[in-house]
Amino acid sequence: MSDQITHTQHHIKLSEESLQKQTTTLNLGPTHPATHGVFQNIMEIDGERVIKTEQTVGYIHRAFEKIAERRPYYQVTPLTDRLNYCSSPINNMGWHMTIEKLLGLKLPKRVEYLRVIIMELSRIADHLVCNSVVAVDTGALTPFTYVFQFREKIYEIFEEVCGSRLTTNIGRVGGFERNFSVASIEKLHSFVETFPKMMKEFENLLNRNRIFMDRCIGAGPISAERALNYGFTGPNLRAAGVDYDVRVAQPYSSYEDFDFKIPVGTVGDVYDRYMVRNDEMWESLSIIKQAITKINKIEAEFPDQKNVFYAPEADHFHIPPKQDVYTKMEALIFHFKIIMGEIDAPAGEVYHSVEGGNGELGFYLISDGGRTPYRLHFRRPCFIYYQGYPEMVEGGLLSDAIITLSSLNVIAGELDA
């Protein structure tokens, strides 16, 4: 039987063009274990060299911008969760800050610091995933198992604060849905204490690991000039040597009160991106520590501040606590009014950006005074820098192309919106 199969003559007619062709066409994706998401790259390869690559995007396009035109402001928040789902709290808070900018709300310092804590935690979670996946793609699976335990700890903090883990829908316009519980503060402290040990171990395993360095150094480089022209932001731009960080350039949520460094690389290759992300995690940890100290100081000075978790001026935008909604008529009516978007926002045009896990996450909102955005556009860093990918991998090896893709941290949800 097996003899028959091996000796069967093939009568597939190939076109003259493909018979003449000296290169191979390779479909990397849409579903491929090495792409970590729905990405398709149609590559022309000559042996191991990538000659040309063409991306196909839009596999998980969900028309968020169109949907948002028919959703009251609070109902847009769950849509933002699904952009960069590795760091959804940053997206949620960026969106809430956009509305706050439109409404002209000023938040109490304690609330802003709490936000900073949550945003920096999600930045750590985002970078942990990216860097450990770079390691997996170079063949080192162990560090990945180490760091995921800590991503889990971060998710437990989110769960304690807002009730969900991955797509968080965290916070409200003007602050948080409820005050941080005792358990969440405890979990935060335990994270801050235990994280450095793991992080050092992770760095020991990889940073000066000969195999890892040989695989990463020089793979997928991009110059600062090209990166800027391609609209790179975030760690990928900083790895190329440009110290642009929205947290410093246009501080929001009181980032100007914190003392932190912006790590930069030099040549923008995989190793630089990896190192920049690692250093950023240390900086994030230091920001979290500073924020805890600042909050403790505020609470020691003004004990009544302990219960402040949203801006008093945002009262008409703040959803009442759930137990009140179930037991008090006014609270139920108010909850319904807010969720159904019975509260109009002023007309205006806002662009607000935050430093997301992958770069400048912008919200361009046009409000015509209605209950929904007239137009909402997300400036999604992944979508913008993914177009630079061919330039980074062409001429390199196929295996370098794969680690370049994972070190860019392209998230399919953010790419396709």
Add this chain to the structure above:
Amino acid sequence: MTNEIIKNRLTEKFGEHLSGWEEPFGLLTVNVAASMNLKVLQFLFDDEQLRFRFMTDLTGVHFPERKGEELCVVYHLHNMVDGIRLRLKAYVPVEKPDIFTATKLYSTANWMERETYDFFGINFIGHPNLVRILNVDDMDYFPMRKEYEMEDPTRRDKDDEMFGRG
């Protein structure tokens, strides 16, 4: 670098092609004639004083009630050296939505223009590969235009008045 300097510099050079100066939330906004968009962008890019060499965002908006200028292309530019942003808007009619591409100036405009074409049907003249990007290739309409409704049109509870309009 302040909004005032940018405004004066641009008025000096392109006075008659610019209109509708605004500063919503501190972000300088100006309408530019659609035929002049590339010239203005080039000037903003090259000028040693202005240095708007980073394109943050490019998108479209549909205003069906603005007759003769229904579609709007919005550019967000950034001068990273001085940390200042600028918003340019160019209006084009829906019957002939032609505007020049900025791809040669900013590589990042490539996909953003494709996206804007995909959703609003704006024709970027000179674009190297103006095809749909997020939607399926054989789609024959531009879904972000306002005439395509999100909801089932038979539902009264999703009327415009329920959303504070009309």
